[in-house]
Every structure is written in C-alpha cells, then in structure tokens.
Amino acid sequence: PVLPKREYNVRNGFDIPFRFAPRNVFDVATHPRWAVGVLGRYLAAGGLPNFANYPSEYRANILSRGSARSMSLAPNLDWDCVRRIRTNWKGNLVIKGILRTDDALLALKIG
Structure with a gap:
C-alpha cells in the first residue's frame, strides 16, 4: 500500500497539515463571503475541521503539526x-x- 499521489492538491497548495502560503491566503482574502460562510461555520461549531472518523488519539485539526499521533499505513498486514x-x-x-x-x-x- 502507498499513499495516493494527489498532484492537484500539491498544485493547489493543499496539504495536511495545512500550510499558509501567499497564494492560498490571497485566495481566501479575495473571497470574504466564502471565508465567513465556511470558516465561520467551523468556528461557531467549536473549532477547525479535524479527522472525526479517526480514533480520538489520532485526531488533530487541519492546522496541527504533530500534535496527534500519526496514522500510517501498515505494510506488515498479511x-x-x-x-x-x-x-x-x-x-x-x-x-x-x-x-x-x-x-x-x-x-x-x-x-
């Protein structure tokens, strides 16, 4: 098993954890209605998106860098x-x- 090669995510500056870059900061700044609607909804609901389908010890929000344990592939499965x-x-x-x-x-x- 290998991680997917999502070239469109790399091309669009999206990765986990999310990294702020001039391009994506500019994109959010030029779309205030989207920013308020999407980001505001998350903040009103209690925080940034996280990996809700993961066990609690693996959950982190999309901005976290190493605060939760990493879920990796298990190549030793047989x-x-x-x-x-x-x-x-x-x-x-x-x-x-x-x-x-x-x-x-x-x-x-x-x-």
Whole structure:
C-alpha cells in the first residue's frame, strides 16, 4: 500500500497539515463571503475541521503539526490478519486492492 499521489492538491497548495502560503491566503482574502460562510461555520461549531472518523488519539485539526499521533499505513498486514478479522467479524468484509487471481481466490476461501 502507498499513499495516493494527489498532484492537484500539491498544485493547489493543499496539504495536511495545512500550510499558509501567499497564494492560498490571497485566495481566501479575495473571497470574504466564502471565508465567513465556511470558516465561520467551523468556528461557531467549536473549532477547525479535524479527522472525526479517526480514533480520538489520532485526531488533530487541519492546522496541527504533530500534535496527534500519526496514522500510517501498515505494510506488515498479511492474510493471517484478514483471517483474524474474519474470525471476529461476521458481517460484510470488503478487501480493497486485490490485483491477482490467487489473492482473490484466497480472499474467497477466507470468507
């Protein structure tokens, strides 16, 4: 597994954590109605956007730099991990990114 290469985000100056740059500061300053509507809504609701779908120990707002633990990919996951998940989870289980026939057959065998 690898992180996605989101060239459009890099090109538009968007990254996590968000970095202020002359271009994006100018863009917000020239769109005050948007800034008040979007940013004001977040501030009124209690703060900046964060990663609400992450466990609490991994949450940080989009301006934070290292204040929360980093969630990274787990390249050490293997089919034994999938077997343990299947044993503990009887609901639907979707495995994304299967590219080889033998892996698809093994996923089917595991359930």
